[in-house]
Amino acid sequence: MPVGKIAGQPVWQHRTPRARLALWAGWLGLVALFVYCWQVMTETTIWAFVHDAPAQAVDIGSRMLPPRWGYIEKLLLPLWDTLNMATLGTLLGVILAVPVAFLAARNTTPSVMLLRPIALFIIVSSRSINSLIWALLLVAIIGPGLLAGIVAIGLRSIGFIGKLLYEAIEEIDVSQVEAVTATGASRGQIMDYAIVPQILPAFCGITVFRWDINIRESAILGLVGAGGLGLQLQASLNVLAWPQVTMIFLVILGTVVVSEWVSAKVRQAIT
């Protein structure tokens, strides 16, 4: 216990002098890093634009209001597309993610040395690349449209579902697996009767959670040409039709709120 002295009397202190020094050095380093990064980042900033920003904000705000309510008729079909993109993309992601998760989980993988690292790399790369970037690539490869969006959402979902699912598989109760193994069950039967029932609630929760995130993401994928609400957003931004932009934002906001509510309810019911 570190003890300091004040006026000759021993006094309790929280940290040793060395720890205090290290803490100060750490904070100083952090502040220095921040200042340095700030300098580098703002090197090319045109401050005139920044000073002008409040005026711009007021200007854009005045153009955005009121939203063009009638525009909603043209948004219903893109909204349906967006929902389909999210749902079908989630489905594709699930189909691809389940085998990857079983390969990545330490207790179900057929080979720890070879297949597990590959599965983990697939999960990490899918997680680090945002779906907008996947969509950017896929639009260039398979052309603009819903399919690119669906595949982009699917590829992005592999990492999320795969990671959470393989963690759930690794945390299963081993005694149930042993009990089923003791009856002389084959590998497939062990999977079916011992492992799947244990991870099924987690799996459904993860899928619904990802579906909710995917709805958010699919709403903007159209910005790079993958269909849905984002396509309308891009078109409206290009012609500076701010009242339409506001309307699209409201529709996106409404969809996100509803899907979040649905997903919370479903997850509550399952777990």
Place this chain on the structure above:
Amino acid sequence: MTSAANTASLPRRHWKRPPLLIKSPLLRWIIYGGALVYLVLAVGTVEVNWSRVYEGLERGWRFIQGFLVPDFTSRWRDISVGLVESLTMTVTSTVVGILISVPIGIGAARNLAPAWIYLVCRAIIAVSRSFQEVIIAILLVAMFGFGPFAGFLTLSFATIGFLSKLLAEDIEDIDETQAEAIRATGAGWWQLVNYAIQPQVMPRLIGLSLYRLDINFRESAVIGIVGAGGIGATLNTSIDRYEYDSAGAIMLIIIGIVMVSEYSSSHIRKWVQ
């Protein structure tokens, strides 16, 4: 002998596996049927231009080749500029975001703040969380002009919603007895926060901050697509130019940085706790 006769007279029974998730059979069939109808409808509305997809396969193959044999050198100038912008944007926005979100997080904790402050802070969090980064970036780029400054503001704004919410929940979950003990010494509000709350939430706050640093880097790669600077702008350009080997290199760099930061942040988190 009687027992054997008893067993023989009983009708043979088979064990039937109970349903896994949905107990009621009616509800199960309704859900399955609804899902099937939806699937047919949804797949029906997806229009696919198969000849275009077929044409694109060759490009897809070139992209995979570019990913396997990435080209770091020929566009290195653009890549390094984008990377520096992304990294500095990430650090500054995370720091500023944390500085703003700590007071908001404290204000949004029901056990610390009076009702009206609580409502204001929760409203700020809700606004910040309900819009994706890209949408915020579009608006801020329109106001502040192109470049990393708009990106910095976007990421800071997004950090506030994320961090304040989790911090507030953490403060609401603290061990009340410690706060009670500090209150019993006659401590004021600041002393309560400093001696009872802060030591309990600090490890988690550090963990969340590192996690957010990670997210901010990943997001910084995205908001460049709408003009907010960073590596995303470089990636967008290279895909527009069909330079898939450079695009592959950029994506590998992003994956590498995310892997390193995830690995080191999990270590730091273990060390802090």
